[in-house]
Amino acid sequence: MKQFPFSSPQSLAVLLLVMLTNTLTDPARAADSPTANETSASRLVTGRTTGPQESLSLWYQKPAEKWEEALPVGNGRLGAMIFGRPDHERLQLNDITVWSGKPEPDTDRTDAHTYLPEIRRLLAEAKYDEARRLTAAHMTNHGGGFNGVYAGSYQMLGDLSFDYVLPDGPITNYRRWLDINQAVSGVEFQIGEVTYNRETFVSAPAGVVATHIASNQKGGISFSLSLSRPVSATTQLVGTDTLVMTGNTDYKGRKGNLDYEAQVRILVKGGKVRGEGNRLVVTGANEATVLLAAGTSYRLNYAQNYRGPNPRPAVTHTLDAACKSSYKKLKAAHIADYQKYFRRVQFSLESSDAVNLPTDQRLENFQRKPDDPSLPVLFYQFGRYLMISSSRPDNPLPSNSQGIWGDGLDLPWKCDYKSNINYQMNYWPVEMANLSECQLPATRFNMSLVEPGRKTAKAYFNAPGWVLSMQTNAWGYTSPGEALPWGTFYSGGAWVCQMMWEHYAFTRDRAYLQMVYPTIQEACQAYLAMLVPDSEGFLITSPSTSPENQFKTDAGLVSQVDAGAAMERQIIYDLFSNYLLASQTLNVDAGFREQIVQARSKIRLPQIGKAGQLMEWSKDWDLNAPEPHHRHVSHLFALFPGRQISPLTTPELATAAQKSLELRGDEGTGWSKAWKINFWARLRDGDHAYKLLCDQLNYVTTNGTNYSRGGGTYANLFDAHPPFQIDGNFGALAGMTQMLLQSQDMYVDPATPLVDRYIIDLLPALPSQWATGSIHGLRARGGFEVNLDWKQGKLTSATIRSVGGTATKVRYGDKTLDLQLKSGQSVRLKANLTTQK
DSSP states (O other): OOOOSOOSHHHHHHHHHHHHTTTTTOOOOSOOOSOTTEEGGGEEEEEOSSOOSOSSEEEESSOOSSGGGSEEEEOSSEEEEEOOOSSEEEEEEEETTOBOSOOOTTOSOTTGGGGHHHHHHHHHTTOHHHHHHHHHHHSSOSSOSTTTTTOOOBOOOEEEEEEEOOOSSOEEEEEEEEETTTTEEEEEEEETTEEEEEEEEEETTTTEEEEEEEESSTTOEEEEEEEEOSSSEEEEEETTTEEEEEEEOOBTTBOOSOEEEEEEEEEEESSEEEEETTEEEEEEESEEEEEEEEEESBOSOTTTTTBOOOSHHHHHHHHHHHHTSOHHHHHHHHHHHHHHHHTTOEEEEOOOGGGGSOHHHHHHHHHHOOOOTHHHHHHHHHHHHHHHHHOOTTOSSOOBTTBTOOOSSSOGGGGOEETTTHHHHHTTTTTTTTOGGGGHHHHHHHHHTHHHHHHHHHHHHOOSSOOOOSEEOTTOOOSOOSSTTTTTOOOHHHHHHHHHHHHHHHHOOHHHHHHHHHHHHHHHHHHHHHEEEOTTSOEEESSBOOTTOOEEOTTOOEESOBSSOHHHHHHHHHHHHHHHHHHHHHTOOHHHHHHHHHHHHHBOOOOBOTTSOBOSSSSSOGGGOSSTTOSOOGGGTTTTTSOSOOTTTOHHHHHHHHHHHHHHOSOOOHHHHHHHHHHHHHTTOHHHHHHHHHHHTOBOOOOSOOSSSOOEEOTTSOEESSSBOTHHHHHHHHHHHHHHEEOOOEEOOTTSTTSOEEEEEESTTOOGGGOSEEEEEEEETTTEEEEEEEETTEEEEEEEEESSOOEEEEEETTEEEEEEOOTTOEEEEOTTSOBOO
16 A cells, blocks of 8 residues: 655655646646545545535545645635645645736737738638738737747645644544535544544635644644745744745746745644744644735736735734634634625525535546436536635636636646636626626726737737737736637637626626726727728628637638638627627717727628538638537637527527537537537527536546547536636536526617616526526626526526616516516516516
């Protein structure tokens, strides 16, 4: 039987450094744990057979073997992954602002726009290969990619390592858990007659990671604690109870733009704490509380080069303040703060005996036979848990491609904000799942991109306004990528404007709309200038791409650069539609509004091809596709997240979209499956949406990169691309919500023709497998909160509460009801949409 190989923090650091050298070819995290059911001294771990009383819990009978099995906790800014090892515990730490690299203000090719006339001429003459070469040479960035100007990556903060002194004997009744109702994780086990309990949470009110350690044996807690990072870190002992780790994000010879500091302190009842080198040692304590605070010099400010003050004073103040409170009070304040978000939505389906099984066993069983209705409920609420834990309203940055959790110094795809879908997908569920405030970090981040984006718009299109290409990071990068086919997608800025409009559509917050209006308007200025007429006079973008995909012409030529690819037309149509609503609502800029009205009316609409599919490119090449099952389904943007296509208002286009989905197939990466859940929900096919949800809950154990298939869910319920990408969690959350409630369809109210009015659609894609259930607290556009109850596949009651004081229509099946409610007023409806008393 193997032993844990980490006999000391030093040996762990060596292993971390070795494994980090493989991050470019293998996205495995910096330090996977050893065999899960073994600890040092060859000690066998026997798991407990009963789960926690809280049904909204993940739980396991053994420690985490891999990072993807560890359990995440976070307060929006600080995060930790908990492995649950009895002897040598590891809390892998993150701070959402810990980024290597620096601002790169010279990545735009300032003369790129001078090549546009020639590229457009070549595309108009169907000389796709020549256009591709010219685009690759002049419309990409200046300075290279992942090993050049875009080398900066989100990074781990470090490791908090516990080496426990435990009595001899086997470990029994082991259980590792995460209670997502309280946002607390824990480990419990026995050795002989001694029971050990540890729990960890990350407090937003206190700003600290808190771990509490106890046993039922007086004086039974002894351990040493170290704080480390693989590179660029110095840890010192301060006094007898505090460790301070300082450093920067210099990496592989590249100077970073960020300094960080972490401070950890141990408070004990009984026993003693002493310093020993660069670690703390506890002996004979009855219980111990470990508190960690951290901060960085990062500030979301382009003009100040993203630099703020030294983090030490703020970190010291945070830790000192937390230490003045008891653990019990810290925990109570944390739970109360978290639950004011989490408990807004209650979701229930029929239960089964499977709810009592460990979470990894439930996943394995679900893969064979999806008869555990409570597992989708847990997965749903886990998505909401991840949103609250990675994107609090005061976050300095939005949730990235791994939320706030990442192990290593050069994470997969830099763990950034891919704006050709992944960043936007993170925030698809935030409004409808009643976590609206969690969108605010994305709003601030989007607005911060305007200034660098102006330079990019000028350089590549000689256009006013601002653009964002296919990726961005903490340093305000807006330039294209380094290569085709992924790098030359220029509509990221138009797409992120959608999330800002959506926030208003759901909340009716007029002050917010006034704040973001200039950002949306400037985006319109840029994309208005980018549009050019095609041979029939319709407006298109040229050059344009369909994210990360390529086409094959009827003559057999393979290329990636087109004139008028579908997705960019649809995104710009959506941007213009949202701008028109914003301008009308605020009653401003009537002249520019009319320009947008005229331009939108000339954008080429979605086209139907010879196979009955929605066309992805300017020509009917879809059946020639080099990758017919490509993970991106970009040409269906108009179905979702756009609202240009609807089965009820544009049935022919909806049928074509369905044909495209059938041609694409259901297989794909985790986030691709999540997108398809939303597509099928919008098509009102709940059973197919559910089938894809089951596919997404496919149990995955590998973290090797797979671009085409193998997507699913890890043991800790993280989405598997693979590797881990959190957008799949959030996309699935949005898709499940849309199976039960939609509100994107609009109508014109003759009394207020310039105000956006929405139809609240009840149970539009209810799967037959969810015959009986309820969901309370969802949000709908127009400013409404909705409770739904159903039985045997039929609505039994719906409660609609207004939070915006606006009119709406309610639709269930073929029935509709006009509603006008005052803010705060509610109505309860029967299945026939008559009022219930």
